[in-house]
Amino acid sequence: MPERSNLFAEFIGIMLGDGGINNKWQANITVNAVADRKYAEYISQLCVQLFGVAPAVRKRKTKQALIISLASTSVVDFLVAQGLPRGNKLNQGLRIPDWIMENREFQVACVRGLVDTDGCLYVHKHMVAGKQYRNIGFCFTSYSPELVQQVSSILEENGIKPSVPKGGRNVYLYRAESVRKYLRIFGSSNERITSVISKLEASDSGLFHHLGKVAYRKVP
Helix, strand or coil, X not given: CCCCCHHHHHHHHHHHHHEEECCCCEEEEEEECCCCHHHHHHHHHHHHHHHCCCCEEEECCCCCEEEEEEECHHHHHHHHHXXXXXXXXXXXXXXXXXXXXXXXXXXXXXXXXXXXHHEEEEEEEEEECCEXXXXXXXXXXXXXXXXXXXXXXXXXXCCCCCECCCCCCEEEECCHHHHHHHHHHCCCXXXXXXXXXXXXXXXXXXXXXXXXXCCCCCCC
16 A cells, blocks of 8 residues: 555545545546546556556446546555545545645645546636626535635645635635646646646737646656
């Protein structure tokens, strides 16, 4: 089993976002079969590096979803011991484990995994005095109030001011400078997110000026 590390903390974030453990022998991660195709490859490589086990990857017949299945009783028991819930994760109070919250580098890596699965970058268009404006935005979504609060706190601790509207299911960054700082500190392993930046730079250099290149991460 792997030692606690940035890569393992990122994997925990991925599991907290799109993962689930519903039995004693299998951990599953479900991602979009189209938008997250390359990210599925990254997750598979991460499983091999961390656990020495190549996961099975299958596509749901009726949905555009890829299921990455890590079948190993010892791995599942280890993940549960490290703070991941078994069964319905929302009913059990989904949260970032304490060992991650006690280490800043682990926090950054875990949030990266969370945002790469349950977050997105988008372009918000709005009209002011008959003129159209475009703004870059960031959104992370979770139905766990405690997880939303933890992510919001970690962003604040890294000098990024988030917005959590009433209801507490979303964490937003509305300013380009905040999104830029997030990408500089936390980065992304998901091409779905980094490709948004590439498209923006190609279509409107002024919208995201001086961002710098955000590279698609590969497993070291």
